[in-house]
Amino acid sequence: MKIDEIDCKLLEALLEDARLSLKELASRVGLSAPSVSDRLRRLEEGGVIRGFTVDVDPSALGYLFQAIVRVRPMPGTLHVVQKLLQDIPQIVECDKVTGDDCFYARLHVRSMEELDTLLDRVSEKAETSTAVVKAQPIRRRLPPVGP
Incomplete structure (x- = not known):
């Protein structure tokens, strides 16, 4: 699956904090929340994002x-x-x-x-x-x- 610059920005934001809201993600990449939701779904379906998790010490x-x-x-x-x-x-x-x-x-x-x-x-x-x-x-x- 090919990812673009916006996908990269989304991934970087999620790597910093996987709990960011769609609204916050949209603000960071300059898209609407529905557009971000579509991109995240595409990244999941394409196997780029395998899941969202918690980091426990x-x-x-x-x-x-x-x-x-x-x-x-x-x-x-x-x-x-x-x-x-x-x-x-x-x-x-x-x-x-x-x-x-x-x-x-x-x-x-x-x-x-x-x-x-x-x-x-x-x-x-x-x-x-x-x-x-x-x-x-x-x-x-x-x-x-x-x-």
Whole structure:
């Protein structure tokens, strides 16, 4: 789907604050609210906008530690390990990657003991290498919007 400069401005405004009203969005891009509504619907239907969400701080929910786990399944266990990872709710993101490891999983835990317990779930089927996140100087973000 091709997006134009106005679409880019809409996306940038929504990235700053996804709760902006149609009236405010329209004001920012110089269109009427119905025109903005049509554009947003087109961006959703075209798969550019996948959804509107809320950003929750895991530490406010008691998740004090974040870790990135590289997972290398034992031969013949790829699909089993993938299912095991999917069944761990503390894993908030997981990428299937090329290279020596098959998965990179990001997870949040309340304690180091909880981390050990979760890793034990996959230890019979995969080797893991874990890095505890000290800081996140770049939070998850999109690449630049627009041409």
